[in-house]
Amino acid sequence: MKHKWSTIFLFLSTLLILTSCGMTQELDESLDLSKELSSVIGQQEALMKDLLKTVEKIQPSFEKDMDAKPDTGLFQDEEGDLYKNFTKRKELLDELTAGQKEVKKFQKEFKRISNKKAVDVDNDKLQLISSSLNIIHNNYDSLILYMNTGFEQEEELYNNLPVDNLEGQGSVIYRTYGSVTMVAEESVSNMEYTASLIKQYEKQAASTKK
Known part of the structure; x- marks a missing residue:
């Protein structure tokens, strides 16, 4: 009987050790992912803001190039402010497009880790991050x-100027x-919210590791 209980105790102890190792691995993995994601989110947010600035300049660039009274469509010579824009x-x-693929990759990874239900990982927060992504x-x-x-609409107009319905096409x-x-503005807001979720998770995970 004693031998039986010793065997059971040894089995449970081994299982506990293995489970603990797995949990620590998942916690570390989630923290590594969150650091990578923070960097990617920052880059993508900057990209969105760059896009917003560029879009704001479409109309002024168009008007500037039109004031020069081009003989042909604005894109024929591949020059001018509008072409650069x-x-x-x-x-x-x-x-x-490349950023979207990265975001999808992180979304799947956070979901994968949270589905493992490790006890030292805040799986609810990981699910929130995944959903936000x-x-x-x-x-x-x-x-x-x-x-x-937009690109299709622009190319059709710019390559066929002058047109009678410029105001309507514009x-x-x-x-x-x-x-x-x-x-793009909504994306920036969602990225800022996701970044805050990441910070919350990292703060809690760091205290768990102590």
Whole structure:
């Protein structure tokens, strides 16, 4: 009987040690991920703000180039303020598309760790971070769609100037970029909120490790 209880005790002790090691690994892993994510969120927030500034300059750039009374469409010679602005936004779109993939990767990783239910990890906070990242991912979807639509509208207009319905076509383009502005501003707010969730998690996780 004593041998039986000794065996059970040894088994439970071993299980406890293995479980503790697993929990520590998950806690460390989540902290490493949160530090990486903080850096990515900061970069993406700066990117969104850069996009907002560039979008604000579309109309002034268009008016400046039109004042020069070009003989052909504004993009024929690949020069001018508007062409530079357009090219800059194309570059930002490529960066945003890459950023969306990173955000999705982190969203899946936080969800994976939280689903393990380690007892020394605040799994509820990890789920909140994951859910918040999913919202940001959806913001990217809308932003990319609006920007691609805007590019198509612009190229059709700029390459065919002069046109009789300039005011109408311009209004459509500005409404499209009004939507871009709205979603980009919402994205910045969501990124700031996510950053605050990360800080809260890191603070609590750090105290758990003490």
